[in-house]
Amino acid sequence: MLKLDNHLSGRHFLHIPGPSPVPSRILRAISYQTIDHRGPEFGEFGLKVLDGIKKIFKTEQPVIIYSASGTGSWEGALVNVLNTGDKVLFYETGHFANLWRALAKRIGIEVEVVGKAGQDTWRWGVDASVIEERLRKDTQHEIKAVCVVHNETSTGMTSNIAAVRKAIDDAKHPALLLVDSVSGLGSADYCHDTWGADVTVSGSQKGLMLPPGIGFNALSPKAIEASKRSTIPKAYLAWDEILESNKTGYWPTTPSTNLMYGLHEAIDMMQTEGLDTIFARHQRLAEACRRAVAAWGLENQCLDATAYSPVLTAIVVPEGMDADVLRKHALEKFNLSLGTGLGKLKGKIFRIGHLGDCNELSLMAALSGVEMSLGAMGYKPKASGVVAAQDYLK
Numbered sequence: 001m002l003k004l005d006n007h008l009s010g011r012h013f014l015h016i017p018g019p020s021p022v023p024s025r026i027l028r029a030i031s032y033q034t035i036d037h038r039g040p041e042f043g044e045f046g047l048k049v050l051d052g053i054k055k056i057f058k059t060e061q062p063v064i065i066y067s068a069s070g071t072g073s074w075e076g077a078l079v080n081v082l083n084t085g086d087k088v089l090f091y092e093t094g095h096f097a098n099l100w101r102a103l104a105k106r107i108g109i110e111v112e113v114v115g116k117a118g119q120d121t122w123r124w125g126v127d128a129s130v131i132e133e134r135l136r137k138d139t140q141h142e143i144k145a146v147c148v149v150h151n152e153t154s155t156g157m158t159s160n161i162a163a164v165r166k167a168i169d170d171a172k173h174p175a176l177l178l179v180d181s182v183s184g185l186g187s188a189d190y191c192h193d194t195w196g197a198d199v200t201v202s203g204s205q206k207g208l209m210l211p212p213g214i215g216f217n218a219l220s221p222k223a224i225e226a227s228k229r230s231t232i233p234k235a236y237l238a239w240d241e242i243l244e245s246n247k248t249g250y251w252p253t254t255p256s257t258n259l260m261y262g263l264h265e266a267i268d269m270m271q272t273e274g275l276d277t278i279f280a281r282h283q284r285l286a287e288a289c290r291r292a293v294a295a296w297g298l299e300n301q302c303l304d305a306t307a308y309s310p311v312l313t314a315i316v317v318p319e320g321m322d323a324d325v326l327r328k329h330a331l332e333k334f335n336l337s338l339g340t341g342l343g344k345l346k347g348k349i350f351r352i353g354h355l356g357d358c359n360e361l362s363l364m365a366a367l368s369g370v371e372m373s374l375g376a377m378g379y380k381p382k383a384s385g386v387v388a389a390q391d392y393l394k
Contacts (some may be wrong), residue, residue, distance in 0.1 A: 008335045015366040016339040017177040018183055018314035019205035019212055020356030024211055024260075028040075029265035030258045037257055038250065046249030048269030049260055052267035056151050056185065056208070056275070057200060057218040059192040064217040064242055064262075067256040068182070070182035071217030074100050075107065077178050078197040080217070081226040084108040086144040089134060089175070091120045091164075095154035095343040100147060102182060107232065125307030128157035132167035137176065145176040145198075151184030154342040155316035156190050156351065157307040158298070165196035176226060182206060185356040186270060187311045189279045198223040206211075207264045207278075207311070209356040210262045240275065271310070282310035285354040285363050288392045290312045292367045292385030296374065311355045316348060321377055323350040329373045336369035360393050 035042055053063045066072055082088065087110045101111050114130050115121035121294070127147050146168060151158045164336050165177055176198040181190050185200075186207025192200050192263030197220065200209050204214035217382040229241050239254040240334065270278060286308065291317050293300055300315035317323045323341055327350050330336040352370065367386050374381060 006075065009394075010335065011259070013334070013336040013362070013365055013369065014148070015353045015358075015362075016337050017206070017351050017353040017355065018355060020207070020209055021358070022211055023209055023269070023357045023360075025269065026262045026265050032210075032258065032261050036258050037255055041148060041202050042257070042303050043249035045264070046246070046251070048273040048279070049264050049267070050246055050249065052264065052271070053216065054218075055268060055272060057192040057202075057216075058190065058194070059218050061153055061193065061221065062219050062224075062243055062246065064219065064239055065251075065255070065260075066237070067213065067216040067219070067259075068202060068213055068215040068237075068255075069205075069212055070180075071099075072237070073181065073182075073203060073217055074103055074199045076217050076239075077105060077201050077235055078104055079232045079234045080230055081176055081178075081241045082109060082144055082225050083229075083231050083287070084217045085110060087112060087142050088145045088147055088178075089114060089131065090147045091115060091126050091131060091149075093124075093126060093149050093155065093159065094122050094152040094178065095345075096152060096182070096242075097147075098343065099133075100149070104147070106363035122155050123301060123303045125302075125304050126164060127207055128160065128163040128167040131164060132171045135168060135171035135173040136262070138173065141174055143173070143175050145178050147178045150179050150190065150200075151188055151311050152180035153183040153300060153312065153339075153351075154314070156312050157302045157304065158184060158309045158311070159307060161190075161197060162195045167350065169196075176223060181218050182270040182386060183311050183355070186278070186321055187282045188277075188309070192218045192220075196220075198226075200245045204259065208263065209268055210259060211354040212265060213259050270330065277321060279310070281359075282355065284393070285360070286391040287314060288360075288363060289352055289354055289367065292371075292389040295381065295383040295385040295388035296371070301345070312351050312353045314339075314341075314345075314349050314351045316380055317350065318379055321379065322347050324369075326350060326373050326377055329376050330369050333376070334369040335374065336373075338366075338370070364389060
């Protein structure tokens, strides 16, 4: 239960890799009075939101908006284009790739996992050549879809989705390309149409700067055609009724009206700042964070410089240190929330989120809290990461 009687002066520094801090402008929008979701005012509003979210995905195709988390959108992507028993190829890049795979198994999908042979796939981005090689061997086209994670939040890696599409095409394989960009959308450049994704999954609580509760499926014409042949039982997550209702700005079920107010505001804020400016800001903050990590003498979980994430940095703690003890100290002493290690990385890494409504001073505060916490753990950095980041940002 949330403790309301404990007051820590100053602001809370939320630097987990999502949910990200919600700007006051969006919080105010969410607080507007709820209106009739069947009335004419909502229909006009719904059309504006549906058009605006396409611009964030960089698509001309429909985008499904669910009242759900990213997990619900994972399921929506699978159940609308596949049939029970279909084989799907998953590329393992970390904890969230594994969770999506586990979900697929639970709904009756046959899964196959690939990764670079002899490589810890939790430290490198997707190697598209591995996917191409596997698809070339699938001469009977038993594999119906390829699932990859754009930005793997558990490991701090961003993979090249255009290269995956090219690998599928070069193999002359008809598999659909399903992409998880739950944490990437709005923070790292993403081009649903030009990169050739068939379904892109995302959520509201990361780069879109909203609370959790809204999920997305961006579609392709090929995905919509596949959905007409899908026989997996579905009701709430089915695209057909949603697409039909969306033509006039409505939903077949009750939408998250007030979160939609926030989404409308977020889209406006992002369009005003400009997507390219947003992506450049994230890259700049990420580079500053990585320079701090190097100065401390610590190791980035991601070893692939071409896949460094602009969304977060995952940091390996020294031998003998428990990353969660470090995080506990940062929270209790400095009111700083850092991301925990997930899956096999539990206790071995911590993660600094620098996504969404984040700027230079926000990041510098987080780095200061980490540096002081490292000292409290008895670790002596090689140099000041705060100074290294400051020298880069100034």
